[in-house]
Amino acid sequence: MNRVDTHQSPAAVPMVTFEDVTKRFGGTGNQPAFTALDGVDLVVPRGAISGIIGRSGAGKSTLIRLVNGLEKATSGRVVVDGVEVGGLPETGLRDLRRQVGMIFQHFNLLSSRTAFDNVALPLEIAGMDRKAIRDRVAPLLELVGLGDKSGRYPAELSGGQKQRIGIARALATEPKLLLSDEATSALDPETTQSILELLKTINRDLGLTVLLITHEMEVVKTIASQVAVIDKGKIVENGRTFDIFTAPKHETTQSLLSAAIGAKLPEWIRPEPKTEPAPGDRALVRLIFFGETAFQPLTARLVAEIGPDVNILAGAIDEIAGEPYGSLVVSYPADPDTLQRASRFYQQTGLTTEVLGYGA
Numbered sequence: 143m144n145r146v147d148t149h150q151s152p153a154a155v156p157m158v159t160f161e162d163v164t165k166r167f168g169g170t171g172n173q174p175a176f177t178a179l180d181g182v183d184l185v186v187p188r189g190a191i192s193g194i195i196g197r198s199g200a201g202k203s204t205l206i207r208l209v210n211g212l213e214k215a216t217s218g219r220v221v222v223d224g225v226e227v228g229g230l231p232e233t234g235l236r237d238l239r240r241q242v243g244m245i246f247q248h249f250n251l252l253s254s255r256t257a258f259d260n261v262a263l264p265l266e267i268a269g270m271d272r273k274a275i276r277d278r279v280a281p282l283l284e285l286v287g288l289g290d291k292s293g294r295y296p297a298e299l300s301g302g303q304k305q306r307i308g309i310a311r312a313l314a315t316e317p318k319l320l321l322s323d324e325a326t327s328a329l330d331p332e333t334t335q336s337i338l339e340l341l342k343t344i345n346r347d348l349g350l351t352v353l354l355i356t357h358e359m360e361v362v363k364t365i366a367s368q369v370a371v372i373d374k375g376k377i378v379e380n381g382r383t384f385d386i387f388t389a390p391k392h393e394t395t396q397s398l399l400s401a402a403i404g405a406k407l408p409e410w411i412r413p414e415p416k417t418e419p420a421p422g423d424r425a426l427v428r429l430i431f432f433g434e435t436a437f438q439p440l441t442a443r444l445v446a447e448i449g450p451d452v453n454i455l456a457g458a459i460d461e462i463a464g465e466p467y468g469s470l471v472v473s474y475p476a477d478p479d480t481l482q483r484a485s486r487f488y489q490q491t492g493l494t495t496e497v498l499g500y501g502a
């Protein structure tokens with residue numbers, strides 16, 4: 143066995159660990175090798191929902207395919223539940239794939255099989271008898287809310303229902319880990335929300351670890367407690383979703399998130415304001431408030447402290463990974479007195495602020 147020796151308690155052992163993982167494609171004949179993953183170190187905690195975000199071609203699919211052995215690392219180690227994937231023989235890979243379920247953007251259901259028979263497929267492959275299969279599949283169809291669609295064919299189901307069947311099929315072998323490859327990208331926003339709710343329920347009630355890759359920031363914001371950002375095959379940022387979404391450091395993260403968390407200025411506030419105030423200018427400032435402060439009546443206090451000439455230009459209160467987060471774009475006179483009052487107020491309240499510029 144390739145079991146990794148660890149003295150940690152089982153709960154503390156991560157579900158997946160990538161250790162200095164590199165993946166190259168090609169490199170035969172005159173073709174130069176293409177490095178899709180470059181020295182990836184990443185820990186996927188047990189029991190959590192973790193997300194990996196990145197632009198198209200960043201390496202997300204390659205990364206996730208290493209987890210169930212669909213791809214093999216060129217160098218480095220991928221360890222799933224204490225077992226190193228790279229050295230597994232075919233029988234070990236089969237065992238691994240029973241423990242790692244996967245759902246896909248286009249559902250990958252067999253059109254000639256009913257909903258029931260699609261869910262039953264991995265159990266048939268595992269050699270389970272018909273009665274045991276019935277006992278396993280029926281409650282799964284109930285779990286995903288499709289107990290009454292058992293005899294329907296994929297063509298008779300909506301996109302959301304197809305994905306529910308995909309989820310039931312992924313759960314059939316009672317996996318410890320669920321991989322989600324853009325599972326909501328083909329669905330409308332409302333259906334996306336219902337599928338995300340289902341994934342959240344499964345994570346909570348079955349204790350299943352979920353690792354999802356997506357280019358939809360909204361998905362990560364809604365359900366993932368952890369997120370890693372991948373750019374050109376490298377992990378450029380990694381941590382709690384709330385921390386990364388509220389204070390993205392890497393340029394790629396900032397760019398991916400700019401639309402998702404209301405950090406972008408409304409079109410009408412442009413052109414970009416000046417960086418130094420001229421007499422008579424106003425300061426354009428973004429206020430970011432987290433946790434407790436998100437619920438305090440800050441706008442009233444802002445006006446009371448800074449003066450009545452405060453304009454609120456844009457604002458949103460949102461939730462990131464279950465935590466409240468708000469942002470307000472305000473403007474007020476950029477004279478030294480007002481700026482000093484504002485600065486004192488921000489210090490007292492602990493508000494995070496960003497001066498966007500100055501303008502008339």
Ligand SMILES: Nc1ncnc2c1ncn2[C@@H]1O[C@H](COP(=O)(O)OP(=O)(O)OP(=O)(O)O)[C@@H](O)[C@H]1O
Binds near residue numbers: 176177178196197
């Ligand atoms: N089998 C392969 N042979 C050669 N190059 C590959 C292969 N698989 C992936 N690549 C390349 O590796 C890079 C990363 O691909 P990958 O599919 O992992 O990206 P991604 O982030 O999932 O992108 P997308 O969101 O568009 O699916 C891409 O440039 C891709 O062309």
